[in-house]
Amino acid sequence: MASQSYIDVGMFAVIAIGFVVVSMWLNRVVAPFHPDRAKLESYECGEDPLMDAQINFHIRYYVFALTFFVFDVEAIFMYPWAVNFRNFGSNALFVIVEMFVFLVILALGLAYAWRKKVLQWV
Amino acid sequence: MSPIVASIIKGTVALLWVVLNALFLVWFERKVAAWIQNRMGPMRVGRWGWAQTIADGIKCLMKEDIIPLAADKPLFVIAPMVSVASAVLIWIVIPFGPGKSGVFSDLPIGIIFIAAVTSLSVVAVFMSGWGSNNKYALFGAMRGAAQMISYEVALVMSILGVVMLAGSLSLQDIITRQTEAGILGWYLFRQPIAFIIYVIAALAELNRAPFDLMEAESELVSGYHTEYSGLRWLLFMLAEYGHMLAWSAIAASLFMGGWTGPGLGALAGRIPAFDLFNYGIWPYLTGFFWFAFKTYLFIFLAMWLRWTLPRVRIDQLMDLGWKFLLPVSLVNIAATAVLANVWGWYAK
Numbered sequence: 001m002a003s004q005s006y007i008d009v010g011m012f013a014v015i016a017i018g019f020v021v022v023s024m025w026l027n028r029v030v031a032p033f034h035p036d037r038a039k040l041e042s043y044e045c046g047e048d049p050l051m052d053a054q055i056n057f058h059i060r061y062y063v064f065a066l067t068f069f070v071f072d073v074e075a076i077f078m079y080p081w082a083v084n085f086r087n088f089g090s091n092a093l094f095v096i097v098e099m100f101v102f103l104v105i106l107a108l109g110l111a112y113a114w115r116k117k118v119l120q121w122v
Numbered sequence: 123m124s125p126i127v128a129s130i131i132k133g134t135v136a137l138l139w140v141v142l143n144a145l146f147l148v149w150f151e152r153k154v155a156a157w158i159q160n161r162m163g164p165m166r167v168g169r170w171g172w173a174q175t176i177a178d179g180i181k182c183l184m185k186e187d188i189i190p191l192a193a194d195k196p197l198f199v200i201a202p203m204v205s206v207a208s209a210v211l212i213w214i215v216i217p218f219g220p221g222k223s224g225v226f227s228d229l230p231i232g233i234i235f236i237a238a239v240t241s242l243s244v245v246a247v248f249m250s251g252w253g254s255n256n257k258y259a260l261f262g263a264m265r266g267a268a269q270m271i272s273y274e275v276a277l278v279m280s281i282l283g284v285v286m287l288a289g290s291l292s293l294q295d296i297i298t299r300q301t302e303a304g305i306l307g308w309y310l311f312r313q314p315i316a317f318i319i320y321v322i323a324a325l326a327e328l329n330r331a332p333f334d335l336m337e338a339e340s341e342l343v344s345g346y347h348t349e350y351s352g353l354r355w356l357l358f359m360l361a362e363y364g365h366m367l368a369w370s371a372i373a374a375s376l377f378m379g380g381w382t383g384p385g386l387g388a389l390a391g392r393i394p395a396f397d398l399f400n401y402g403i404w405p406y407l408t409g410f411f412w413f414a415f416k417t418y419l420f421i422f423l424a425m426w427l428r429w430t431l432p433r434v435r436i437d438q439l440m441d442l443g444w445k446f447l448l449p450v451s452l453v454n455i456a457a458t459a460v461l462a463n464v465w466g467w468y469a470k
Binding site for chain 2: 039
């Protein structure tokens with residue numbers, strides 16, 4: 001049963017990509033194809049393109065990516081807890097307090113990033 | 123039936139579902155926009171312009187395929203594939219009707235699968251922006267990546283509240299859990315804060331107005347797909363509408379009981395002949411009706427917002443995500459934990 005699910009996942013991806021490939025092939029068959037230099041230029045409002053667009057990034061994207069990474073990983077840690085949330089029984093209070101400690105650390109991290117102006121979009 | 127053949131059939135059905143709905147949604151969006159702005163919208167092709175999108179699709183198919191010389195060709199070509207693949211893959215876990223046959227494959231990791239697959243669209247956006255080697259495209263893609271990862275955190279955290287109450291990651295389980303207490307069991311009523319965060323964050327994930335900063339026609343010339351034209355551009359649009367449909371369906375499943383709803387079979391007590399609606403294909407048809415109805419409610423909400431609200435600024439957008447939605451969703455998790463277990467709210 002489990003293997004069927006993963007065959008599904010693979011096959012859905014293959015079918016979706018196959019759809020794109022087939023429609024691009026169909027496009028190649030029915031559409032005209034006359035490339036020339038001006039047509040294949042990068043679009044820059046009609047001007048000649050100035051330099052390459054693949055430049056160095058601003059550091060703020062990097063910092064946002066790092067913050068995202070931290071929070072996304074922590075969210076994954078919280079999911080197993082959330083799934084079993086109803087089954088803790090007599091341990092409930094202890095487990096909840098434990099998760100609160102985790103949440104507080106997470107919130108402190110957010111407060112730190114906030115204070116350090118990481119979240120500021122200049 | 124061998125598992126591979128079954129998978130191929132399911133995959134084709136999912137693809138058709140996405141394509142047909144995207145065709146309809148493009149037309150519907152133009153009509154909704156027209157109604158809101160007191161216009162007619164497309165009227166020429168077919169009655170009320172119903173065939174307009176089909177005509178546009180054929181037009182795009184006949185267009186020359188242009189790949190700029192400066193572009194990074196592999197990235198440029200692969201990006202639409204990733205985008206379409208993620209739009210189709212989400213449908214594996216979304217239930218259309220009751221039981222095992224109501225869903226393509228009820229993966230036990232449902233919610234996490236959705237989060238993982240939808241993140242692929244960020245990759246597609248970035249591949250296309252970087253691969254185009256165009257300044258507008260790159261700016262659009264950088265903004266888009268920053269925006270989508272920011273809101274994904276809030277989104278995942280808001281769904282956590284629902285998962286706590288449902289005790290499962292499978293969407294089918296979450297739906298059946300909600301119906302145990304009737305309509306008031308809907309997580310729309312039990313997790314209202316999570317619901318609001320979800321709607322805002324999903325709009326931002328979809329890059330729809332008021333959060334369409336990465337496309338921002340007036341400043342970025344449609345952002346990451348500036349260099350895409352003809353059929354490749356159409357494939358991006360297809361994926362975009364596919365994602366919109368999927369997020370609406372997930373919203374309906376998580377917060378409004380998905381496919382559950384009263385069918386004609388409920389009248390069997392009064393009209394004995396209606397008992398027939400409780401068996402065979404009828405529960406699936408009723409389920410599909412309610413699923414589609416609730417999904418389209420959310421789609422209409424998204425369109426309504428798009429044509430009503432002006433675009434926000436990028437610093438406002440980032441502030442809303444990190445400094446408001448994320449802290450509120452953390453508080454929501456804590457509040458849910460306390461209310462559910464310490465004070466025993468939400469008991470079935």
